[in-house]
Amino acid sequence: xxxxxxxxxxxxxxxxxxxxxxxxxxxxxxxxxxxxxxxxxxxxxxxxxxxxxxxxxxxxxxxxxxxxxxxxxxxxxxxxxxxxxxxxxxxxxxxxxxxxxxxxxxxxxxxxxxxxxxxxxxxxxxxxxxxxxxxxxxxxxxxxxxxxxxxxxxxxxxxxxxxxxxxxxxxxxxxxxxxxxxxxxxxxxxxxxxxxxxxxxxxxxxxxxxxxxxxxxxxxxxxxxxxxxxxxxxxxxxxxxxxxxxxxxxxxxxxxxxxxxxxxxxxxxxxxxxxxxxxxxxxxxxxx
Amino acid sequence: xxxxxxxxxxxxxxxxxxxxxxxxxxxxxxxxxxxxxxxxxxxxxxxxxxxxxxxxxxxxxxxxxxxxxxxxxxxxxxxxxxxxxxxxxxxxxxxxxxxxxxxxxxxxxxxxxxxxxxxxxxxxxxxxxxxxxxxxxxxxxxxxxxxxxxxxxxxxxxxxxxxxxxxxxxxxxxxxxxxxxxxxxxxxxxxxxxxxxxxxxxxxxxxxxxxxxxxxxxxxxxxxxxxxxxxxxxxxxxxxxxxxxxxxxxxxxxxxxxxxxxxxxxxxxxxxxxxxxxxxxxxxxxxxxxxxxxxxxxxxxxxxxxxxxxxxxxxxxxxxxxxxxxxxxxxxxxxxxxxxxxxxxxxxx
Ligand SMILES: Nc1ncnc2c1ncn2[C@@H]1O[C@H](COP(=O)(O)OP(=O)(O)OP(=O)(O)O)[C@@H](O)[C@H]1O
Ligand SMILES: [Mg+2]
Numbered sequence: 001x002x003x004x005x006x007x008x009x010x011x012x013x014x015x016x017x018x019x020x021x022x023x024x025x026x027x028x029x030x031x032x033x034x035x036x037x038x039x040x041x042x043x044x045x046x047x048x049x050x051x052x053x054x055x056x057x058x059x060x061x062x063x064x065x066x067x068x069x070x071x072x073x074x075x076x077x078x079x080x081x082x083x084x085x086x087x088x089x090x091x092x093x094x095x096x097x098x099x100x101x102x103x104x105x106x107x108x109x110x111x112x113x114x115x116x117x118x119x120x121x122x123x124x125x126x127x128x129x130x131x132x133x134x135x136x137x138x139x140x141x142x143x144x145x146x147x148x149x150x151x152x153x154x155x156x157x158x159x160x161x162x163x164x165x166x167x168x169x170x171x172x173x174x175x176x177x178x179x180x181x182x183x184x185x186x187x188x189x190x191x192x193x194x195x196x197x198x199x200x201x202x203x204x205x206x207x208x209x210x211x212x213x214x215x216x217x218x219x220x221x222x223x224x225x226x227x228x229x230x231x232x233x234x235x236x237x238x239x240x241x242x243x244x245x246x247x248x249x250x251x252x253x254x255x256x257x258x259x260x261x262x263x264x265x266x267x268x269x270x271x272x273x274x275x276x277x278x279x280x281x282x283x284x285x286x287x288x
Numbered sequence: 289x290x291x292x293x294x295x296x297x298x299x300x301x302x303x304x305x306x307x308x309x310x311x312x313x314x315x316x317x318x319x320x321x322x323x324x325x326x327x328x329x330x331x332x333x334x335x336x337x338x339x340x341x342x343x344x345x346x347x348x349x350x351x352x353x354x355x356x357x358x359x360x361x362x363x364x365x366x367x368x369x370x371x372x373x374x375x376x377x378x379x380x381x382x383x384x385x386x387x388x389x390x391x392x393x394x395x396x397x398x399x400x401x402x403x404x405x406x407x408x409x410x411x412x413x414x415x416x417x418x419x420x421x422x423x424x425x426x427x428x429x430x431x432x433x434x435x436x437x438x439x440x441x442x443x444x445x446x447x448x449x450x451x452x453x454x455x456x457x458x459x460x461x462x463x464x465x466x467x468x469x470x471x472x473x474x475x476x477x478x479x480x481x482x483x484x485x486x487x488x489x490x491x492x493x494x495x496x497x498x499x500x501x502x503x504x505x506x507x508x509x510x511x512x513x514x515x516x517x518x519x520x521x522x523x524x525x526x527x528x529x530x531x532x533x534x535x536x537x538x539x540x541x542x543x544x545x546x547x548x549x550x551x552x553x554x555x556x557x558x559x560x561x562x563x564x565x566x567x568x569x570x571x572x573x574x575x576x577x578x579x580x581x582x583x584x585x586x587x588x589x590x591x592x593x594x595x596x597x598x599x600x601x602x603x604x605x606x607x608x609x610x611x612x613x614x615x616x617x618x619x620x621x622x623x624x625x626x627x628x629x630x631x632x633x634x635x636x637x
Contacts, residue, residue, distance in 0.1 A: 177370065177372065179368045179369075179370055179372035180372050180374065182337075182339050182359070182366075182368070182372070183366065183368060183372040183374075184385075185338075185339070185358070185359040185360055186337055186338070186339070186359045186360075186362075186364060186365070186366045187385055187386040187389055187433075187437070188359075188360045188361075188386060188389045188390060188437075189360070189385075189389050190360070193389065197385075198374055198376075201376045202374075202375065202376050204376075
């Protein structure tokens, strides 16, 4: 009996082609194609000529894959290099400051004892329900009052802290056993040192997730940069792309090239860091 | 370092975890805190390490009052029940960490950590992470980390509870060896009486936050201060039968005279407790017990009897042969026989 059931089990394990599996792979494959195709279309489109783009039926692969004319055009007519630099500056500014404040706040809310801690934290959480559009208005007024309007600072300042990321990181910090903290204390370690020497290295993957989510959000942010800046000198890529499209006429292949410039860095970052995103998502206490 | 505890009380809201606890622990000794689960051992240890502060009372290290000194400044080593190693650091980094905090130069730090690793036999796995070690190895790393800063006091909270029986014995001998080698005053928490008996200079036995007895291990066994101490120590557990004192005689529940004499407590209800090795075979004795079961253990034989409705056990020479159900005469030796107050457990004899 026992050996028989074991036989059937190994058979199942060995058999690579069961119907269920095939269906599952087909569905996954379809999903992947649906997800990837727009990107593929954009990137290949950027290498096509105007006539090729308008061909019917369309070509799946550009005739001359080394045709970088569209990129040259994009960089020439609009200051994409400048936009790119602005985007990078805003991104670095946001990530560095936001990560720093997030770490400190998460540690305080998770580990330090002070009166009103739970109350303050729930108050902050409830602030997450205020609609973004409303925050934008008050933020705009603040920025104008401080005369930071139309500077890179305007792009960084409102995003120097985040309740949502603090919440995620606090979730991880809460899961670290008390005894580690007590052990560090007994070893003579200060709170500050404990945070940087023990908590932060342990939260590596949660932090990586936060930084990635933050990067993507900052890189793609559109509404705020559009409101807070109006000169080309401080524009970032998404708004630059939008301006390029409205100013540049209906030339699809050029828009594709511009869009590729905007999206590619994030795709590359994502490819390198996807391991962290997934493990951070599943471990960092974010659900749903 | 000598430790003096004066009237320590620790309350959590209305729950008293430690109640008027006073003791003096001599320098260089290994003292075990022993007691059933929830009796306040960890709470006591946490007050010694400064993780908790007492509600009342004073703690002195030598002559310094450290009652409210924070953990960082106490200079103690602490081994947690769950080891609490830093999971992202290697074994070497873990052991170095307390020295790093003390700003010991790196070369010296590593040298001292390596020496300590050798002492606890983990020197071959310095570059592994705690997750790649067995429980026993992790525990040794935790001990090394606690010892490397040359603490004045070493505290161990049930460090062996996660290990298998064999490793436990090995590790407790190792802890004792290290303790003797370094001469550090050590307080060891356990709820395993055998562990406590085998490694301690002195044992503190606690119950519900109250110190019951503080003595040498053998003395605790031979001269228990009260019924709880007698019940807690010994394997097999001490035999215990209900009895009454009449005219200075201890009379069992079924009316038999136990042969034990006690002055001054006439009319009181008591426990008659006796160790299994204190039971004698006396064919002519008037005290009769019915044999339930005998099992041979090498040279000795352990026999259980029905004595006045209670099952009791005694050790006998294996040459003696008892039938099941047979009534035999028994008596008691002079040692290992105690009489306690039935309610309070106070010792009368
Ligand atoms: N932080 C706390 N808040 C409230 N009650 C507590 C707290 N810590 C411990 N207690 C209570 O104090 C008593 C003693 O607890 P303690 O942890 O010292 O027991 P223990 O002797 O170490 O037990 P064990 O052998 O199970 O570890 C228990 O009744 C426990 O419920
Ligand atoms: Mg405990």
